[in-house]
Amino acid sequence: MLKDFFLGFVKIHILYHASKEPIYGVWIQEELGRHGYRLGPGTLYPTLHRLENDGYLEQQPRVVGGKVRNYYNITDKGRDALSEARDKIRELVTEVIEEYG
Amino acid sequence: MLKDFFLGFVKIHILYHASKEPIYGVWIQEELGRHGYRLGPGTLYPTLHRLENDGYLEQQPRVVGGKVRNYYNITDKGRDALSEARDKIRELVTEVIEEYG
DNA sequence: CCTTTATTATCGGATTGTGATATTACAAAA
DNA sequence: TTTTGTAATATCACAATCCGATAATAAAGG
Numbered sequence: 001m002l003k004d005f006f007l008g009f010v011k012i013h014i015l016y017h018a019s020k021e022p023i024y025g026v027w028i029q030e031e032l033g034r035h036g037y038r039l040g041p042g043t044l045y046p047t048l049h050r051l052e053n054d055g056y057l058e059q060q061p062r063v064v065g066g067k068v069r070n071y072y073n074i075t076d077k078g079r080d081a082l083s084e085a086r087d088k089i090r091e092l093v094t095e096v097i098e099e100y101g
Numbered sequence: 102m103l104k105d106f107f108l109g110f111v112k113i114h115i116l117y118h119a120s121k122e123p124i125y126g127v128w129i130q131e132e133l134g135r136h137g138y139r140l141g142p143g144t145l146y147p148t149l150h151r152l153e154n155d156g157y158l159e160q161q162p163r164v165v166g167g168k169v170r171n172y173y174n175i176t177d178k179g180r181d182a183l184s185e186a187r188d189k190i191r192e193l194v195t196e197v198i199e200e201y202g
Numbered sequence: 203c204c205t206t207t208a209t210t211a212t213c214g215g216a217t218t219g220t221g222a223t224a225t226t227a228c229a230a231a232a
Numbered sequence: 233t234t235t236t237g238t239a240a241t242a243t244c245a246c247a248a249t250c251c252g253a254t255a256a257t258a259a260a261g262g
Contacts, residue, residue, distance in 0.1 A: 003217085003250060004155065005186055008109040009193055016197045026209060035192055042251045045210060050249085054105065066259045067208055085106055086198055091136060092110055093194055093201075096117045097187055100194075100201065104219060104248085127240060143220045146241060151218080167228045168239055 002037065010037050011051065012089075015074060015082045018057055022071040048072060056081055103138065111138050112152065113190075116175060116183045119158055123172035149173060157182055 002010075010032060017023050017031060029044050039047075048070075051057045056078035060071045074082070093100045103111075111133060118124050118132060130145050140148075149171075152158045157179035161172045175183070194201045 001182070001185075005109040005112055005182065006189060007250080008106040009189055011106055012193065012197060024209085035196070036189075040252060041210075042212085042253070044251095045212090046250080049211095063259095065208085068258075069209070081102070081106065082197075084102075088107060088110055088137075089190070089194060089198060092113065092190060095136070096113060096183075097190060108219080125240080140219095141221065142241075143222070143243085146243090147219075150242090164228085166239085169227065170240070 002039070006037065007047075010039065011047065012082070012085045013037070014048070014051065015056060015078050015085070018072050018074040019079060019082055022060060022073050024069045024071050051078075103140070107138065108148075111140065112148065113183070113186045114138070115149070115152065116157060116179050116186070119173050119175040120180060120183055123161060123174050125170045125172050152179075 013032060013035065014023070014028055017028060023031075025041075025044060025048060028048075029039065029041075032039060048057065052059055052072065055075055057072040058075050060073055062069055062071055114133060114136065115124070115129055118129060124132075126142075126145060126149060129149075130140065130142075133140065149158065153160055153173065156176055158173040159176050161174055163170055163172055
């Protein structure tokens, strides 16, 4: 079910949060959990790496409480993708959900 | 880009249209094109087959103008998935797009 | 040291995505 | 009744992705 329909949603959530402030793995995992998306590390980290590899995010490791955390910031390309995603979401909403039409 | 974020959107569009009336390959391909989603037969048909295989759609072949067309209807499971998708879309909208918040 | 805790990394196999190409089946034309 | 045209669907092959399970890392506290 996640895979079938909602992994794109998850990626857009990630871009959105990264556009507000730097994020890191465990934090975004919990944030996604609050939205009902439960993904394990085997899905989460490859996804972050791919978003980075494809140029949507960039890494910025920091030491916090003695532990290294890989913070991610959104890139310009990521902002563009987020902007396009917003358009597509609006379209989807007006098509599929009547109340916003 | 399609693959990275929007294939779930495409599948939800398909479920939505199949919930309104029976659809078939070329028609939904053109309909998706109107929304800016261009997918070739190598993506479209396996996607339809998978949706059928997973129980979201069911086939109903008809002969139209002498040609066989595989019409697809949505199933109960498909309606459930569409309903869940609507919830997730609402959530995504209020989170990612301020004007609907 | 050893243990705990937080965080990130990797592995393996099944599934999926996709461009290119082939197939089907009927209609119309020859 | 063979050939040609055409709308629609099917398949192939290979790369990319998904994801549970498991491992690795590194610092803090004992």
